[in-house]
Amino acid sequence: MRITPAxxxxxxxxxxxxxxxxxxxxxxxxxxxxxxxxxxxxxxWLVNFSAGLNLGVAPxxxxxxxxxxxxxxxGALVSSFSMGEFKFKVTENPVKCAFYGFMVMISALLLGACxxxxxxxxxxxxxxxxFGWLSIMLGVIVGAEIIKWDARKxxxxxxxxxxxx
Amino acid sequence: xxxxTLLATLIGGFVIGFLAxxxxxxxxxxxxxxxxxxxxxxxxxxxxxxLSALMAFxxxxxxxxxxxxxxxxxxxxxPIPGSPLSSMDIAGKVPLHIHLALAMIGGFGIGLFSVLAxxxxxxxxxxxxxxxxxxxxxxxxxxxAAIAFHAFMLPLISQVxxx
Numbered sequence: 001m002r003i004t005p006a007x008x009x010x011x012x013x014x015x016x017x018x019x020x021x022x023x024x025x026x027x028x029x030x031x032x033x034x035x036x037x038x039x040x041x042x043x044x045w046l047v048n049f050s051a052g053l054n055l056g057v058a059p060x061x062x063x064x065x066x067x068x069x070x071x072x073x074x075g076a077l078v079s080s081f082s083m084g085e086f087k088f089k090v091t092e093n094p095v096k097c098a099f100y101g102f103m104v105m106i107s108a109l110l111l112g113a114c115x116x117x118x119x120x121x122x123x124x125x126x127x128x129x130x131f132g133w134l135s136i137m138l139g140v141i142v143g144a145e146i147i148k149w150d151a152r153k154x155x156x157x158x159x160x161x162x163x164x165x
Numbered sequence: 166x167x168x169x170t171l172l173a174t175l176i177g178g179f180v181i182g183f184l185a186x187x188x189x190x191x192x193x194x195x196x197x198x199x200x201x202x203x204x205x206x207x208x209x210x211x212x213x214x215x216l217s218a219l220m221a222f223x224x225x226x227x228x229x230x231x232x233x234x235x236x237x238x239x240x241x242x243x244p245i246p247g248s249p250l251s252s253m254d255i256a257g258k259v260p261l262h263i264h265l266a267l268a269m270i271g272g273f274g275i276g277l278f279s280v281l282a283x284x285x286x287x288x289x290x291x292x293x294x295x296x297x298x299x300x301x302x303x304x305x306x307x308x309x310a311a312i313a314f315h316a317f318m319l320p321l322i323s324q325v326x327x328x
Contacts, residue, residue: 005213
């Protein structure tokens, strides 16, 4: 059977709710799945454990960290190897990407959610998360316009180059 | 002991990673593709995620019970805890417009930088697992930011705000 994003979204959404209630991925509420917060919990927990610091983690991760991101990487590795899609490649300037990653994590911690948990919070009935999601959409639109503008600029430079020849 | 939580998040993450790799699921990509070329393929994933979580919470609320669901009826307009900055406000005296401003600034940053990077944090984890070195660099910045935010920025911001 072919898996579509709609089916995957359906399964992940049900899991996010079930995990909180059945496996006590709680508190805080609506924390069943969050890529940014769960990464933060794991990284900070490891730093606290190894360097004896006291960086903030969610209450659920005080004793032992949530391992969602480790699972995501393992699951995606198994899937990409079994489909023969694993291949080392560089798609964009790594320094730029590291900067984007840095900024996304900072922004996600200001909002208290990555895009997935934002929607999970909306499903939990959090009005501020609705505003969070709306500004995510606004950010995407601005970013998409920047990408479009950038592509057009490249095109213009190419055209000019051809004319010169 | 939280052994069940540990195991559940690991297995849950595995399933999410597997599904996301097969379907190229991306929550930011859904909005981007719909805005740029009116392609709803990825957007359907985000919409069905929202509806399915809503339905699951409703069913669980009626059977086992979900604390404070729906949130708006028990806590009104307060945000669900989880943002490090709002959770420093233990007394709960921070005015609502500050919470709103934080949510909007954070949301805008997530949208803007995710679309420039080419995918939401989940998609970046999946692409890194496909061997994409740019995404691996993204993850490095992502993890370093978590430490930097809690170690340096949080004390600074709370000092500026006087919390």
